[in-house]
Amino acid sequence: MTQRPPETSSSAGVSRRRFLQGSGTALAAGVTTSEASSSAGPAAAPRLSGEVEVTFQLNGEARTALVEPRTTLLSLLRHHLSPPLTGTKEVCDRGNCGACTVQIDGAPAYSCLTLAVDLAGRSVRTIEGVGSPESLHPVQRAFCEQDAAMCGFCTPGFVVATVAALEQEPQASLERVKERLSGNLCRCGTYPHIFAAVQEVTGQRTDEVFREEGR
Numbered sequence: 226m227t228q229r230p231p232e233t234s235s236s237a238g239v240s241r242r243r244f245l246q247g248s249g250t251a252l253a254a255g256v257t258t259s260e261a262s263s264s265a266g267p268a269a270a271p272r273l274s275g276e277v278e279v280t281f282q283l284n285g286e287a288r289t290a291l292v293e294p295r296t297t298l299l300s301l302l303r304h305h306l307s308p309p310l311t312g313t314k315e316v317c318d319r320g321n322c323g324a325c326t327v328q329i330d331g332a333p334a335y336s337c338l339t340l341a342v343d344l345a346g347r348s349v350r351t352i353e354g355v356g357s358p359e360s361l362h363p364v365q366r367a368f369c370e371q372d373a374a375m376c377g378f379c380t381p382g383f384v385v386a387t388v389a390a391l392e393q394e395p396q397a398s399l400e401r402v403k404e405r406l407s408g409n410l411c412r413c414g415t416y417p418h419i420f421a422a423v424q425e426v427t428g429q430r431t432d433e434v435f436r437e438e439g440r
């Protein structure tokens with residue numbers, strides 16, 4: 226049923242297990258650095274910051290950032306860039322809700338479970354790279370027309386996941402769309418409107434969506 230965790234694992238190269246292993250490696254690396262600097266004496270140049278340089282594509286532009294090995298892509302986007310990219314939302318921060326969904330090399334991925342150091346040479350697309358206020362992406366326009374947001378916190382993640390799904394399957398069936406979006410949660414319950422927006426983009430009848438949902 227839930228597709229995002231496996232997709233996240235294969236596309237972004239990160240799974241929960243690997244994330245934890247990465248954190249453990251970072252911790253171990255910190256200990257090793259500390260021990261090495263103390264044994265090498267004051268002449269050595271210890272690496273105290275532990276930051277790593279990573280170069281990747283962000284919304285079509287080459288970006289280089291200094292990040293600690295523990296820094297997630299979500300944290301990088303929201304707290305370490307200047308200016309920050311806050312369109313990607315932090316809700317659960319543990320891979321449960323999909324609010325932080327971005328595209329990595331075209332596939333949807335949870336940015337809260339993606340380590341920034343794993344982005345080297347990869348391409349990241351956030352909601353800021355999907356249309357603009359002056360020129361909305363068709364999916365964004367359909368979400369507006371179908372009133373597919375209440376609080377709106379889940380919306381950027383849903384839009385990015387929908388764009389990724391329809392880029393890969395432009396004429397996906399409703400069942401297929403639901404499967405592709407099953408890694409995203411909306412606590413306000415706007416699912417019928419979200420699916421109607423998707424159906425609007427794919428050119429299918431939106432009233433079928435509401436009939437199926439009993440509305």
Ligand code: FES
Binds near residue numbers: 314315316321322337
């Ligand atoms: S904030 Fe990443 S899955 Fe919820």
Ligand code: FES
Binds near residue numbers: 379380410411
């Ligand atoms: S619109 Fe509020 S969580 Fe989806």
